[in-house]
Amino acid sequence: MTERRRTVCFTSASYSYLDRARTLFHTVEEFHPEWDRVLVLVDEPAPGLTERPEVGDNYRTLKYSELGIEGLSAWAFEHNVVEMCTAVKGAALCQLLGAGYDRAVYLDPDIALFGRMDEVESLLEVHDIVLTPHLLAPERGMGIEDNELSALKHGVFNLGFLAVANRPEGNRAAQWWRDRLLQFCFEDIPNGVFTDQKWWDLAPAFFPSTAVLRHRGYNVASWNLSDRLISINRDGSVLAGAEPLVFFHFTKVDTVGEEMLVRYAGNSTAVLEILKWYRARVRERAVSNLPKGYWHFSTYADGRAVTREDRLAMRRLRAAGKNPDDPFRSLVSIAQLEGAV
């Protein structure tokens, strides 16, 4: 019989994804009440927004500023919202393992559980790292461009999920990831970098105890849906292919994501039903008083937008050894400042 382990499940989100993170954590509590739950919050509250967790929230908050990242303001300035939310994952993982958890499971905020993750727990008995690949089988037709080429650009594994055991190799992997993300967590596909995700292509070579989870019920999304069609059956089961659905990854379902799901759903309406269920859960957990598209790091202190050019300029400045104290307070855009220097 397995010894009882202390597991933490964490996610990383800004306020605009808080409704999804809350939905995620409600499903995590439903199926794994024995896991602790931590939100890594990569944001500051908008005026009028309460910072405390609201009633009904079932997780602890770990702020981006509590992760021990040096030169925080300038570092944050380099990253857009996706880049920063993913960049903190490594540091958060190390901190949680350092706090004494036996296992850490990361899940993206736009994921929802439909069953227990028993296979992950079994794998962690023997392996230090568990990853789910974007694809488990070669594609056909439109899928080659949509999915295979995409996996080559964005990473073999989808880092909407990661599980790490607090053992020597697991810790080495966590520290390696943290270090890389502090330096190179950017959307820079031509240079082989895609945020936090593409790094893990190296993992099987670096860390022999990496396990690739091949159960089709894990991390189902539009990019692999055609290989594991969702069915809802008379016996009440919800399957992905032939396996029970464990968790579904609802990427960008408010925009292009839904059409991608429909394109790959085949004739079945099951995906549409699950999508409706998910949208209703997210609506129930909406954050009140949140301005549309809000993110604290998207503007200077005086409200001017921080542009991509500004961010790229900051990366060049930091690479050259310059570390501005509080670039968000600059009255001149950083891109201009760099040009002048």
Place this chain on the structure above:
Amino acid sequence: MSDVDIAGREFDAAYYGAMYGGSLPSGTDLLAHFCEQGWKEGKNPTDWFDTRYYLARYPDIVAAQMNPFVHFLLAGRIEGREPQRPLNPVRSVIEAARYPDWPAEVSQLGDRTAAQLLADGLASSPRRGRTIVSVSHDDYALSLGGIQNVVSDEAQEAVALDLNFLHLSPSHAGVIRLAPAEHTVVRVRLNGEAIGEVSSADLAAAIRGAGNTSRPLFVIHHLAGHSPESLASLIERVQAAATFYWAHDYFSACPSYALLRNDIEFCGGPPPSSAACRVCTYGPARPQHLERVTSFLDRVQAIVLHPSRSAARTWQKATRRALQSNKVAPLAKLLPSATVRRREGNDLPLRVAHLGARSYPKGWSQFEALAFRLRKDPRYEFLQFGYDGPEVRPSYIKSIPVAVSSGSRDAMTEALVEHQVDIAVLWSMCDETFGFTAYEAMAAGCGVVVRAGSGNVPYALAAEGWGALVLGSLDDLVVAFENGGAIADLAASDRNYGAVLSTAGSFGIVDFWQALHD
């Protein structure tokens, strides 16, 4: 070629006129209107092209400032662009599915005048026999449907047998869910006369004060809109001799009375704790709903009646209740006649019909898809017989309004005969408990194409020896019609006309007669 030339190839003037004609001067050239300004106003040229959707989905067309329909016909279609939201009909059904809220209540006292009227009506009723208390989900005298027809039949039998017929319908019509436990007000009709809204307490008092020594009999045809707890209390207070409960659908098992998960797929009623129930919009309400109905059935020791064996089996699986005292009682019989069906005039096109409203559970979405596919096929003409509701009517399906009411029970059969329908497509998306349309189609001598697994319908056809074409999916349906051989054979086979004879509901059941005379 001009826009008008290109768009004109597939422009549907009948559709455009029906949708937007009301706001246009008569005599307007609809095609020209669409090409000049209609598309800019977001108007659709046909029912399968969604102008607004196309422009929202393909910003390059917006930038080119060209007529989106023209673009689609010239290039978009070949490029694989979508003319409307993919899977739009089913997505609309799923998105609209929701467990209804109970309206805010003002009072539970009912109308005292109505209460008095009822008490006087019962006390002074000339009818010497006992009281039948009939319960259903709406006022049978004001609306149409299979259940309403059964209630009407029972009301008529009650008159013939000198019984008082007291009908209870919900005070909030049209809310398909159980009322809260504390809800006690119902709408009352006594011996055909509308009385008003009366509370449970006043109802009990009126029934007890009727001076009739025989205990009333309860016949429940549907619980939607009622509080089962209030009803059980009423049954106990008036010391009912027996309670008969008709399972005309599967409302006993779930608020989704046809067991359509998210209104879209027949689910059979899996365990309420299942993953399937979890993702269904009716899932959260189901455990309590199921518990309230089963408690009710136990409390009043209901004799449960099913219109077919198939319905009883499905009910048993969905409610997880044993069938010990349940009975099977068909709602009608087919009386074949000796008259052979003959089609007058030309054999083609074959007339293919959908029987019933243009609603998803009745298979309308699939019939529409079939008709759309074959709209230019000279072998077939497509018709819909039934309720002519507000849903858009496609130009390639002819609508024949038919209302089957208690006064004109044969309206459907007569219409099918009058229009010489060759093939009836019976494509219910759920388990039909009985399937009146199958009987009507047989009585009208139609060849039948039926969806496998649609509950009692395939069994009813087989029981009558009616050689129907049983198919599994929409793809199979389309292929069968495109190939045509099996369909032509079906249309050409010899069939007799007949008549549908209703069995007068509860009055057709031995146990009911026994209870009546106890």
